[in-house]
Amino acid sequence: MIKSIVKTELAIYFRNLNSIFLPLIFFFLILSVFPLILGTDKILLGKIIPGIIWITVILTTLLSSNNFFRDDFKNGVIETYLTSDASIELVLFFRIVSCWVFTCLPVIIFIPLVSLLFEISFQNSAIILLTLILGTPVLISIGIFGSALTLGLAKNNILTPVIIIPFYIPVLIFSASAIEAVSIGLPFTMQIYILLALLVLVLPIMPYLLKYTLELSINN
Amino acid sequence: MTNNIEISVNSAACYKNNNIIFKDINILLNNREILVVTGPNGCGKTTLIQSICGIQNLESGHISLNKVNIQHQECNYLENILYIGHKNSLNDDLTVLENLDYLCAFDSSADSKDTKLIRKSMEYFNISKYEDYMVSQLSEGNKRRVALARLFLTKKKIWLLDEPLNNLDDETTKVLIKLFIRHQDNQGLIILSSHFDLSKELNNVKIFKMENQSD
Numbered sequence: 001m002i003k004s005i006v007k008t009e010l011a012i013y014f015r016n017l018n019s020i021f022l023p024l025i026f027f028f029l030i031l032s033v034f035p036l037i038l039g040t041d042k043i044l045l046g047k048i049i050p051g052i053i054w055i056t057v058i059l060t061t062l063l064s065s066n067n068f069f070r071d072d073f074k075n076g077v078i079e080t081y082l083t084s085d086a087s088i089e090l091v092l093f094f095r096i097v098s099c100w101v102f103t104c105l106p107v108i109i110f111i112p113l114v115s116l117l118f119e120i121s122f123q124n125s126a127i128i129l130l131t132l133i134l135g136t137p138v139l140i141s142i143g144i145f146g147s148a149l150t151l152g153l154a155k156n157n158i159l160t161p162v163i164i165i166p167f168y169i170p171v172l173i174f175s176a177s178a179i180e181a182v183s184i185g186l187p188f189t190m191q192i193y194i195l196l197a198l199l200v201l202v203l204p205i206m207p208y209l210l211k212y213t214l215e216l217s218i219n220n
Numbered sequence: 221m222t223n224n225i226e227i228s229v230n231s232a233a234c235y236k237n238n239n240i241i242f243k244d245i246n247i248l249l250n251n252r253e254i255l256v257v258t259g260p261n262g263c264g265k266t267t268l269i270q271s272i273c274g275i276q277n278l279e280s281g282h283i284s285l286n287k288v289n290i291q292h293q294e295c296n297y298l299e300n301i302l303y304i305g306h307k308n309s310l311n312d313d314l315t316v317l318e319n320l321d322y323l324c325a326f327d328s329s330a331d332s333k334d335t336k337l338i339r340k341s342m343e344y345f346n347i348s349k350y351e352d353y354m355v356s357q358l359s360e361g362n363k364r365r366v367a368l369a370r371l372f373l374t375k376k377k378i379w380l381l382d383e384p385l386n387n388l389d390d391e392t393t394k395v396l397i398k399l400f401i402r403h404q405d406n407q408g409l410i411i412l413s414s415h416f417d418l419s420k421e422l423n424n425v426k427i428f429k430m431e432n433q434s435d
Contacts, residue, residue: 004325008311008318015313076307082275083303083380084326085296218275 005091009098023060023103024110030056031114042119049118050128050179057107057132058139058168062161064103065143068095069214073151078214089207096141096206104136127182131175134195141206142167148210151217171198225251225286225300225377225409227272232281234267240433241267245281249411251377252404252424257413259430265413266306268430269382272411273303285378302327302376306383308367312356316347316366319355320373329375341372345395361387371399379403381412397421 013019034052038044072078081088111132115125146164153159178191226249233243241264249255257265270276272283274290274297283290290297310319320338324330330337342348345365350358355366364387371379385393400410400422419425 001325004321008314008322008325011318012311012313071312074307075311076305076309077311079270079273079275079303079305079307080309080323080326083273083298083301085298085328086326215275218270219277 001086002090002094005094006098009094013098013102019064020102020106023064024106026063027056027060027107027110030059045118046120049120050124050183051176053111053114053128054132054172054175054179057104057136058165058172060107061104061136061139061143062164065099065140065147066157066160068099068144068147069151070147073217078151078218082211082215082218088211092207092210093203096137096144096203096210099144100137100140104132104140108132108136123182124179127179127188130192131178131195134192134199135171135175138171138195138198138202139168141202145206145210145213148213148217151214171195174198225407227283227285227378227409227411228287229272229283230281232268232271232283233279234264234271234276235279236267242430242433247428249409249426251407251409254400254404254410254412254418254422254425255428256418256425257411257428257430258415258417260432263430263432265430266382269303269380269411269413270305273301273380274298275303299328300376301378301380302370302374303380304367304370304382304384306386308363310355310363310366312354315352315354316342316358317351319366320369323370324373327370327374327376330370330373337373338369341369342366344372344399345369345392361389361392364388365392368396371396371403377406377408379408379410379412381410383414384412385414385416 031052034049035045038048069078072081081091108129111129112125114120115122115128120128142164143160146160146167149163150160174191174194178188178195181188181191227247228249229245229247232245234241245268247255257268259265267276271278274283285295285297285300288295309323311322314322317335317338320341321335324338339348339351342351345368347362347365347369350362350366355363358366364384368384384396388396397418403410404422404424417427419427
């Protein structure tokens with residue numbers, strides 16, 4: 001069963017290369033807009049660029065998780081999930097992971113290149129990478145949760161971000177604080193541990209929460 | 221496993237947004253029986269079938285399988301039912317074969333590893349030539365046939381079908397009815413909604429007529 005699910009997920013993503021490359025292109029477009037607006041002042045950019053990268057990643061995750069279940073809902077796949085005796089939590093877990101692998105991981109892989117472009121120091125670049133690796137799975141799961149929550153509504157394009165961005169705040173606070181700590185030379189292990197704790201807290205709970213939310217959405 | 225299956229719906233009522241969908245529904249059904257739910261559009265056929273699936277909550281009343289409420293854990297209800305809604309539950313980006321393989325993963329009674337059996341089911345519904353077609357390329361009728369091919373693969377005893385005859389031509393309808401008869405012979409039970417009267421083609425058919433409530 002697991003094999004079949006993984007195979008299907010891979011097939012769906014590789015047949016829609018859009019869903020892999022568009023978030024990446026979006027990420028670079030938004031990043032390149034900032035120097036256009038703020039000017040090329042190196043000191044200013046050097047100060048705010050970690051924050052800009054994080055904001056851009058948030059927008060990218062919002063974009064890719066916004067309509068996560070829409071097609072499944074339209075095609076009736078959700079109903080099949082809920083009336084099946086297979087372990088739906090496992091299926092949903094794999095779907096979260098594959099969404100992260102195909103939409104966030106490409107962005108994370110390109111962070112070193114971004115660091116070169118904006119002349120970010122190695123230390124700062126490493127901490128950005130680390131916080132992104134720990135933070136984005138949480139952001140993606142919360143985004144998917146939001147998309148499940150607004151499934152029954154007809155027009156939910158803006159509503160989902162409005163609901164979920166407040167839940168992003170803990171991840172954002174500790175990521176920003178870790179980056180800040182590194183740039184002024186303070187220890188940052190506490191923030192990293194908290195991000196790790198959020199990750200291992202959210203990821204196992206999310207499939208169960210998603211199943212319950214999908215049941216509610218079907219039941220509207 | 222016992223061969224006896226009995227589904228009962230007791231004084232079920234369902235509301236959506238304070239509108240009454242149906243009320244006072246009582247159904248008793250044993251194996252080898254087929255229940256055909258008929259009624260005008262919007263009378264709640266889909267909602268009733270979804271309630272019997274357990275994905276739609278009832279306002280009052282309850283549904284039980286062998287006298288155990290289907291909401292109870294020990295009922296193992298989902299292990300016994302196969303639901304095919306009026307949406308076909310097919311993924312547009314997968315081929316016909318991949319779709320059936322994927323759907324088998326959600327049905328513990330089907331031999332999901334057996335591609336031969338999946339090919340046989342496609343032959344049965346005469347869609348073998350579309351094996352490597354994307355579902356998005358198929359016509360509505362052919363999509364319906366792909367969805368119904370799951371019936372050939374499953375060994376579950378209770379089939380819940382929402383408008384299975386929609387978009388089907390006469391020939392496929394006959395194929396489907398043959399499959400229904402085979403299922404009856406295997407002690408199965410079918411609940412389906414339809415506008416057609418199937419009592420001529422099938423034995424043991426119960427007709428359940430629903431009325432529009434919101435007038």
